[in-house]
Structure formats: C-alpha cells, structure tokens
Amino acid sequence: MIDKVGTCAINPVANLPVALEEFPRPAGSRKVLVVGGGPAGMQAAITAADRGHQVTLVEKAAALGGILRFTDTDACKEDLRNFKDLLVYEVGRRSVKVRLNTEATPSTIAQEKPDVVILALGSVPAVPPIKGIEHALHVLAVYEAGCPLGQRVVMVGGGLAGCETALHLAKTGHEVTIVEMLDRLAAESYGMYREALLLEMERVGIKMLTEARCVEITPAGVWVESARAAQEGAGADQKGSGEQLGRHWLEADSVVYALGMRPCEASELKKAAGAIPCVEIGDCVRPGRVEAAIREGFLAAMNIL
Numbered sequence: 001m002i003d004k005v006g007t008c009a010i011n012p013v014a015n016l017p018v019a020l021e022e023f024p025r026p027a028g029s030r031k032v033l034v035v036g037g038g039p040a041g042m043q044a045a046i047t048a049a050d051r052g053h054q055v056t057l058v059e060k061a062a063a064l065g066g067i068l069r070f071t072d073t074d075a076c077k078e079d080l081r082n083f084k085d086l087l088v089y090e091v092g093r094r095s096v097k098v099r100l101n102t103e104a105t106p107s108t109i110a111q112e113k114p115d116v117v118i119l120a121l122g123s124v125p126a127v128p129p130i131k132g133i134e135h136a137l138h139v140l141a142v143y144e145a146g147c148p149l150g151q152r153v154v155m156v157g158g159g160l161a162g163c164e165t166a167l168h169l170a171k172t173g174h175e176v177t178i179v180e181m182l183d184r185l186a187a188e189s190y191g192m193y194r195e196a197l198l199l200e201m202e203r204v205g206i207k208m209l210t211e212a213r214c215v216e217i218t219p220a221g222v223w224v225e226s227a228r229a230a231q232e233g234a235g236a237d238q239k240g241s242g243e244q245l246g247r248h249w250l251e252a253d254s255v256v257y258a259l260g261m262r263p264c265e266a267s268e269l270k271k272a273a274g275a276i277p278c279v280e281i282g283d284c285v286r287p288g289r290v291e292a293a294i295r296e297g298f299l300a301a302m303n304i305l
C-alpha cells in the first residue's frame with residue numbers, strides 16, 4: 001500500500017510507513033529472478049542485491065529502462081532520464097547478473113531454479129475500439145528511431161501522457177492538436193505542475209480541443225464529435241454543420257493516441273513459478289507512475305527473507 005502523502009518518486013524510503021530497522025533481516029542469501037528491467041525491476045534488483053541475495057535480472061529489450069527509455073528522446077524529461085540512467089548505473093555496480101535481449105518464459109524459471117521470482121513486466125498500450133485506429137501510432141512509438149511522423153499531428157487523448165508528448169512534439173517542430181473527450185486536459189495531474197504544463201502548451205501553440213470525442217481515424221486525419229470543434233474552426237461535414245453536436249474533420253499528417261495502458265499478462269510465468277514465491281510489482285499490477293513502481297520494487301526485495 002503506497003502512502004501518497006509526502007512520498008518520493010525516486011527514493012523508496014522517503015516517508016516509508018515502517019521504519020527500516022523493523023524489516024527482518026534475511027535468514028540467508030536467496031536466488032532471486034527478476035523479470036523486467038524497468039524502474040520496478042531495477043529497484044527490486046538493487047535492493048535485493050544490497051540485502052545479500054544473488055540476483056538475475058532478465059530483460060527482453062536490448063537495454064534496461066523499461067518505458068523510461070522514451071526519456072532518451074523526449075525534449076522535456078531530462079530529470080526522469082537522469083533518474084533512469086542512475087538506476088541503470090546502480091544495477092551495473094552491483095553483482096546483479098543482467099541478461100538483456102532475453103524474454104523470460106516458463107523455461108527460464110525452470111532453468112534458473114530461483115528461490116523467489118519477481119515479475120515486473122510492465123504494461124502495453126490499451127488499443128481503443130476507434131474506427132481506423134490502425135492508422136494511428138501509439139504515443140510511445142513517437143520516441144522510436146525512424147518513426148514516420150508528419151508535420152501536422154493530432155493527438156487523441158489529452159491525459160498527462162498525451163499532453164506531455166504533445167509538448168515534446170511541438171518543441172521538436174510539429175504542429176499539434178489535442179483531442180480530449182473530457183472538459184479538462186491532464187486531468188490526473190494537479191496544482192502548479194498542471195498549470196505550468198498548460199501554460200507551456202499554450203505558449204508553444206498546441207491547439208487543445210476538449211469535450212471532443214474522436215470517432216474515426218483515417219490516413220488523412222480524424223473525425224471528432226464536438227460542439228466546440230465547430231466554434232473553433234474545424235471543418236464540419238454536412239451532418240455536423242448547424243448542429244450542436246456534429247462530426248467535424250481535423251486534417252493531420254499523423255495521428256497519435258495516448259489512451260491508457262493495460263497490464264502485461266503474467267499468468268504463464270506465475271503458473272510456471274508453481275510453489276516458488278512469486279510477486280508482481282509495478283505497472284504489470286496496475287499501470288501507474290514511477291513512484292509506485294520504485295516503492296513496490298523496494299518492498300518486494302525487502303520482503304525476501
């Protein structure tokens with residue numbers, strides 16, 4: 001259980017509800033298999049190694065970092081990139097056996113014969129049932145090398161991930177319009193950060209359409225249902241013009257969607273663990289933020305006795 005008041009995204013012991021001395025010492029050195037090298041898995045590996053366990057960290061990608069690898073490219077996330085790099089460094093300077101380019105399967109568990117398995121598999125994009133979604137890119141694809149992104153971008157989804165990526169795109173020369181069905185952008189954010197984010201988005205010229213629902217994506221743009229889109233100059237089709245709520249056309253060279261993530265499937269690995277203690281942490285439990293991933297990674301390792 002994460003205490004939201006006064007916790008820290010990068011320091012798992014900040015305001016821990018339990019004093020560190022109250023954690024029992026491990027009875028011996030255990031073989032720990034950590035699957036997934038995102039922030040949750042890296043923190044679990046670091047803490048488990050510090051507690052004297054023998055840790056193997058298996059990551060299917062070519063580098064550690066998980067989702068946070070997008071910060072290598074993002075124009076505004078230097079602090080998060082530094083933190084990701086710090087975690088990679090801290091893993092590297094411990095006796096953690098890191099196996100990159102290795103997707104853990106049930107046979108990995110059989111071969112490793114660990115005493116404990118920690119699953120930190122992360123999440124995958126939720127693909128919404130919008131007509132033509134196959135013409136759109138997921139927000140994480142934007143950060144991949146060689147991503148074919150055009151000049152005019154419509155971002156479908158104005159939550160925090162959509163807004164922050166829109167800002168990155170605007171700062172790297174794209175003309176961006178955000179389409180959000182709620183009446184509020186970055187709704188899961190609050191306070192000064194949200195205010196500053198919205199001001200910066202306005203400053204760099206991002207167009208923001210709230211209360212606008214994307215109903216169809218085509219290779220040339222998106223159709224949205226919105227009363228406000230008409231007032232703000234989006235083209236309207238026959239049906240939409242003159243109506244309160246109609247279908248309105250937004251032209252785009254690329255469409256990107258940021259409509260949430262869903263947990264990775266862990267059931268096969270859990271089944272393969274059988275009687276071996278197996279714990280899931282981070283986004284593969286529920287997609288969230290770095291803070292929860294770090295805290296859960298730390299606690300999972302502290303609880304190996």
Ligand SMILES: Cc1cc2nc3c(=O)[nH]c(=O)nc-3n(C[C@H](O)[C@H](O)[C@H](O)COP(=O)(O)OP(=O)(O)OC[C@H]3O[C@@H](n4cnc5c(N)ncnc54)[C@H](O)[C@@H]3O)c2cc1C
Nearest residue numbers: 036038039040060066067103104121122282283288289290
């Ligand atoms: C666009 C976007 C922007 C975000 N920005 C922020 C932000 O600014 N601040 C913030 O706090 N949070 C942010 N988040 C959320 C944050 O990135 C996640 O909460 C965090 O990365 C979760 O960490 P994790 O280790 O649980 O999962 P992940 O980071 O997803 O890592 C999971 C790792 O497991 C690996 N893996 C999966 N299956 C296997 C397998 N079978 N074998 C081996 N390896 C496997 C994957 O390759 C991956 O590297 C953002 C998320 C998104 C999508």
